[in-house]
Amino acid sequence: KQEVTxxxxxxxxxxxxxxxxxxxxxxxxxxxxxxxxxxxGKGLTSLLLIQSSQREQTSGRLNASLDKSSGRSxxxxxxxxxxxxxxxxxxxxxxxxxxxxxxxxxxxxxxVEL
Amino acid sequence: DTGxxxxxxxxxxxxxxxxxxxxxPISEHNRLYWYRQTLGQGPEFLTYFQNEAQLEKSRLLxxxxxxxRPKGSFSTLEIQRTExxxxxxxxxxxxxxxxxxxxxxxxxxxTQLSVL
Numbered sequence: 074k075q076e077v078t079x080x081x082x083x084x085x086x087x088x089x090x091x092x093x094x095x096x097x098x099x100x101x102x103x104x105x106x107x108x109x110x111x112x113x114g115k116g117l118t119s120l121l122l123i124q125s126s127q128r129e130q131t132s133g134r135l136n137a138s139l140d141k142s143s144g145r146s147x148x149x150x151x152x153x154x155x156x157x158x159x160x161x162x163x164x165x166x167x168x169x170x171x172x173x174x175x176x177x178x179x180x181x182x183x184x185v186e187l
Numbered sequence: 188d189t190g191x192x193x194x195x196x197x198x199x200x201x202x203x204x205x206x207x208x209x210x211x212p213i214s215e216h217n218r219l220y221w222y223r224q225t226l227g228q229g230p231e232f233l234t235y236f237q238n239e240a241q242l243e244k245s246r247l248l249x250x251x252x253x254x255x256r257p258k259g260s261f262s263t264l265e266i267q268r269t270e271x272x273x274x275x276x277x278x279x280x281x282x283x284x285x286x287x288x289x290x291x292x293x294x295x296x297x298t299q300l301s302v303l
Contacts, residue, residue, distance in 0.1 A: 077229070104287040109294075116191075116278055117230070117294040124288035162229055172287050173243050174220075177229025
């Protein structure tokens with residue numbers, strides 16, 4: 074059974090810092106890994122999708138990497154801003170079981186302070 | 188295109204009552220998913236449709252839960268005889284399925300259910 078772990082569970086940084094969020098998964102047979110952002114009481118917004126054959130994806134100040142063989146992904150946020158405050162979730166789409174669902178981690182709650 | 192729409196945003200009900208949620212996916216998206224999220228946890232898969240066919244259901248989906256997607260457009264999720272353990276955020280997502288690797292899910296804002 075696929076398990077996804079995110080470390081740290083919570084993170085507080087001053088504005089302007091660069092930061093890294095970590096995600097690990099137990100079964101490396103995946104189709105892709107996605108990073109989402111969730112604001113309190115809201116749905117999920119897709120940030121980046123990395124296919125299993127890719128190593129990284131970039132969007133603006135965000136960069137996500139994938140090391141499938143070691144079961145790890147990182148989300149790098151450059152020059153953090155208060156508006157980045159949210160919970161960040163990673164999810165993998167596993168091959169086992171038909172490849173039709175995402176398995177999520179429990180998220181990293183990020184607070185960027187002025 | 189306004190994205191995935193879910194209704195209602197919030198639902199408070201008494202234990203034992205039936206509730207129904209609606210999801211309108213992005214038009215022309217052929218796949219529709221339901222997930223459930225409890226406080227402090229990541230979303231968990233419940234079920235998905237390809238067009239109007241329900242192709243997979245999680246073991247989390249007890250026989251009190253039923254989902255439909257008539258005509259392959261909007262979907263409804265009904266919970267019968269609600270229990271306090273059903274309290275959660277119910278999230279709907281849709282996608283335009285092409286390949287396995289590049290399928291990107293678009294989520295709605297969710298329906299927050301509270302069972303008293």
